[in-house]
Every structure is written in C-alpha cells, then in structure tokens.
Amino acid sequence: MHEAFLLHADHAPAAPPAALPRPALRLSCVVPAHNEEANLALFVRALAQVVRALTPDYEIIVVNDGSRDGTHDAALALLPELPVRYLALSRNFGKEAALSAGIDHARGNAVLLIDADFQHPLEMLAQMHELWLAGYDMVYGVIADRTAESGAKRLGTRLFYRLLNSGNRVKVPPHAGDFRWMDRRVAEALKRLPEHHRFMKGLYAWVGFKTAALPFVPQDRAGGESSFNLRRLGSLALLGLTSFTTLPLRVWSVIGSVVALGALAYGGWITVETLLFGNELAGWPTLAAGIMLFSGVQLMSIGVLGEYVGRIYDEVKRRPSYLLARDEDRSPLRDGPAP
Template sequence: MTTHLTQTKPPVLSVVLPVFSVVLPVFNERESLAELHRRLSSVMIALAEPYEIIYVDDGSRDGSGDLLAAIQQNDAQVRVLHLSRNFGHQAAISAGLDHASGDAVIVLDADLQDPPEVLPALLAQWRLGFDVVYAVRRERKENLFKRSAYDIFYRLLRQVANVEIPLDAGDFCVLDRRVADVLRKMPERNRFMRGIRSWIGFRQIGVPYNRAARFAGQPKYSLLKLLRLAFDGFFSFSYLPLRLASLFGLLVSFLGFLLSVWTVYKRFTLPEFPSGFATIVVGVMFLGGIQLIALGVIGEYVGRIFDEVKQRPLYIIGERRGFDDERQAPDA
C-alpha cells in the first residue's frame, strides 16, 4: 500500500493596504504629540477604513523622536521616519509622500493648528471625485503682524505667479493617489509644495476652515524661515523679479540719458553752470543700488540652478519604524 503525502501550502496572508495615509512633518513638537495622536486617531478610526499615520521626525532636538518611537510601539497604524537632520518642513512633507501608500494622502501640520476634525469634510470632496482638496484658512489665531504678512504674501504671489495659487491655502490637503505619484516624481530641491500642487493641475477644490492656535510650544517657522519660504514661492513660480530688474535697468538708462541731455543744455545756456558733487554721489549710489538689487535677483535664480545641478537628495533617512523595512537607511 502506497501512501501519498500531500504537501499543504502555508496560508497566504493578505496584506490590507491603507485607504488613507496621513503625513505629518514633526520638528520639536513633543508637547503636542500625545494630544495630536489622540485626536487624529479618533478621527481616522471613525472613518472605518484602513489607514496609516506617517510621522516624519525632521531632526527634532526636544525628544519628539523618542516619543514618536513610543507611540509607534503602541499603535500598529503608526509609521515613523527619522531624518538624519533637520531638512526643513517642505522636505519632510516630501519624505512622507514618498512613503505613503494610501489611495488618499493627507498632509497636515503637527502643531494642531490644522484640526484633524476637519478631515471628514475634505475627504467628502475627495470621494466626490476631486483629486486635490486643499483647506482654505478662513480665520487665523495669530498676531496682527503675522496675519497681515501672510495676507500680503498670498495676494502678491497670486498676482506675480505664472500659475493660479489659491489664496490662504497652506499645506493642509488631501491628495489622490495619482496626484501623490506625480508629486513624488517632481525633482526640484527648493520646494514650495502648495505652488507645486497648483502647478500640476487635476481637479482641485478648496474647503474653508478656521485655523486654530498652537496647542503648545512656540512656532517653528521663524521670520527668516518664513522669508525663505516666501522667496521659494516667488522665485519658483514667477519670472517677474528678473523682468523687474530689466525694467529698472531700462528706466535708469533712460533717466541717465535725459539727465545728460539736460546737463548739456544747461552747459550751453548757462556758461557758469556749476557741477555738483552731491549730484554725482547721489547718482552713483542710486545706480549702485539698482545694480546690487539686479545682481541679488539673478543670484537667487542662479543659486537655485546650483542646487538642482548638485543633485543632492532632498532628505536623508536615518531610521524607519513601522515599515516592512526598518533598517537604518542613508539613502533618500
């Protein structure tokens, strides 16, 4: 009697891919993380769909990275990317997008100024077929100076940009999978994500919301960082600064020509017409100032070209947690 042994194949475990991926750049937000995760998890659980939360630790120095590691240990839906140093808010968003696998990718800040409770309203528009749903700030709980600066910046950028960038729309948004894939392929280093998001097109809609005050801590965007972000917006999406430099040059040359004609005329009509030292000094300083401004504008564009030519990675990952591959990774 022959006995046939039948080999049984091990059961294939089905991997449930997330429907939603939430990307949160984190820099020195230890005081807000516990409350943020509690509120965000409540909202995501209520959606009753598979999800993942990707925290990107952008080189925090206040212990945020250790707290994120603890949160990840206690929540299987959490993934953590630890960048090797602080690469900046926009680079941290890009790192999260590169590792998000959901059908819809949600981007919001970790300081609770973007309330997680607004997410269902944004996702409702995504379910209606919109590829990009961005949150529009109806109110800002910030001081008058900062509110005024933001208002001026957004309205000025809207006028000079070569694409239509929505007013008062920050990085808080929902991106369809195909939009996230397009953003991942964008190679530029000096990133202004809300501008790139407008540039790519697709079906987009805004949802108004009231921007809350910070839950705790101090703003991480200093005046210098805000100015740098504003410059990225202007110089990445407008050639107007270069054109203004050319127009200033033409205007100054024309004024110089008129002044020379006037000087010759006065010399012939007034034999004792005095030559003024002050006029020379003012003229030299005025021309020098215009030249320096023009060189500075050109330098901003050349600096960005230099960044692109070097082809350095946008960010470097020091460690992954919660992903299938958790090894330390020096590559981007």
C-alpha cells in the first residue's frame, strides 16, 4: 500500500514537490462522534498511541454531534488520562458541522480528520505525516474498493460524482472522504469560507493547495451502526449538487427548450393540417396530454429552482453552522503563531 499511493494532480505534480521546511509537528486530531459509545474510548486510546509515535505535541478534539447514547460520558471519562478537548454541540447539526467545529478549534500546525468507528486505518497516519513533511498541504484517503457496498449505493455514488463534476471547474475527487491530513494553511482557508450549509468534500477541493491521495479499504466498524442511512446520504448528495454545480438548472433549461421547440413544431403541424385537410376531431386527448406534460415539466423545474432558492434563503439568515453546549479543554496545545 505504501508504494501504491496515488497523487491527485489538480494541484500537485506527479512527483512529490520539493520538501519545504516544516516546523515541529503539533497535531490536532478531530474526531466527530455521533452515537459512538461503543467505539469512542477504545478508538481515542488507539489513536493516541499511534500519534505519540509521530509527535509528543498533540491534541484530540472529540466533537459530540448531539449523540443520544453514552457518547457524552465516554468522552468525559477520557479527559483525565489523555490530551482531549471535548466539544459537545447543542444538538445534532450533522457531520459537516461537527467537522467544521473541530477545525475551528484546532490549534496544531497540522489537522487530522478521522472517524471514531475504526474504518479509517490508523496505520496510514505515518505515511500521511511523511507526505506532509515532503511538502504536500493535504493528504486524503480514497476508497479503493467498494465491493462491500450495495449495488444501488455504488451506482448512486458514480452518478453523483459524474453530475457533480460535469462542467465544474473545481473537480471533487471521486471516492474521497473526510479521512485527511491538512496543513494549518488549509485549515485556516476552510475557516474563512462563510457557507452555512457546508459540503466539506467540495470545500476541500475548492481551497486547492498541493494534495496527494492515498487508497485504502475501509475496515469494518468495531461496534455500533452507522448513522448514515440512504436518506442522509441522499440529503448530503443534494447539498453537494446545489452547493457546487448549477448543472440541474442547466439540464432543466435544456429540457424546457426542447419541449418548447417540440410544442412549436407540433403547433405548426396542427396549423398546416387544419388548413390543408381540416380537423374533424375535437382533439381533447392531445390537449389533455399536452397540459399534463407541460405541467409536470414546469413543476419539476420549479422544484429544482426551489432547492437553490432554499439554499439562498438559509444562507442569508447567517445562522452559525453549529452551537456549542459544552467545551472541556484539556489540550496541552495553545494557539501559536499564524501559519
């Protein structure tokens, strides 16, 4: 696996860039947790053991995204023994908001985003660190094998990324997730983006910087069940499409143009037929079918337009992406100089 890493070439050359002097590593590990009572304590201890081999200066930021199980108590129990900063959101705001909260409060000169369910392999952290030292500003994991997923999910994933990247100047790498190592400069760039509805995979690509991709195969969850069901995945996909591409609007513009041209041609044919041969039929079936067709097209196009208007409505209210209910700071890191 170490020799099979792939480079995402949008912002990086095929070979690693010339190594830039990096300061001593001060690593902030952001761990979003939603109903992870069964995994959290074991995972954070395992993460700390791996990170200690890279640097003694680290913090683990656990973000409780409105869990309804014992995640809160499990996180508090870690405070006396590990350098943990515990952020409890006031309710479930979603993983994108939890990641944003962790990035906002990170103090290290590098930030690691990793899930608490053991699906992101901890053994890849050393390689991510090496690539960061080599000059890459962001190193992210790419799922190399999706055979364990259902056929419907694989098909939906391919369709989503094809739609998202069609005609879009900023290409979002397919099969890339939130498992990534970021330089402080990337974290600061993400913090400056003002969106309320944050599609993080798109924001990672939008900020740019030198990036590298590492393939990995997700491991089985150590315990519990994933909270990402089809409904949540569909909602996230809709958020990504409306946040980073206007393709749906363009598609319905094309459909409207085609239907209008077809209606114009059909109207011309009816006119010619009536003038030449007369028209003995009342034409109610044709009229009814035409009304139903045009009404359906109009309602669907209004629905697509409404999704974009709804995003605008939410954004102009300028509500924060998340609210903190509790902040327990046992991190040894303190805010350092600007990157």
